[in-house]
Amino acid sequence: MKQPQPSQQINIELGEKEAEGIYANLAMIMHSPTEIIIDFARVMPRMPKSKVLARIIMTPMHAKLLHKALTENIKKFESQFGEIKMHGSPDKDMKPIGFQSSTDDTGEAQ
Numbered sequence: 001m002k003q004p005q006p007s008q009q010i011n012i013e014l015g016e017k018e019a020e021g022i023y024a025n026l027a028m029i030m031h032s033p034t035e036i037i038i039d040f041a042r043v044m045p046r047m048p049k050s051k052v053l054a055r056i057i058m059t060p061m062h063a064k065l066l067h068k069a070l071t072e073n074i075k076k077f078e079s080q081f082g083e084i085k086m087h088g089s090p091d092k093d094m095k096p097i098g099f100q101s102s103t104d105d106t107g108e109a110q
Helices: 016-020 060-081
Strands: 026-031 036-041 052-058
16 A cells, blocks of 8 residues: 655745736737647737736646636635626727637637
8 A cells, every 4th residue: 555645845935026926918828739838918008019028838737737726716716805707898999908718608619
């Protein structure tokens, strides 16, 4: 019978610059068979140009674990502060900015 491994404690440092964080309202997600790549950017109205502020590369397994952790944290957030509202379509004269989904509220592809 295999003995359970003792959990290992990891000391993670958070630098002053990283602690400030980066605001992003756009994520571009790409993948290969072995990696998920997420580029974070900030797009502002009437600004024709933006740049990637951070790129995160992870394995598909870690991406799925991140998805699970985000789902759990959003549920906790909504139970404490109420449902996060998803706003309707933007003004027809303005291009949409921010995070976009390729599915509707039912999870069906558009």
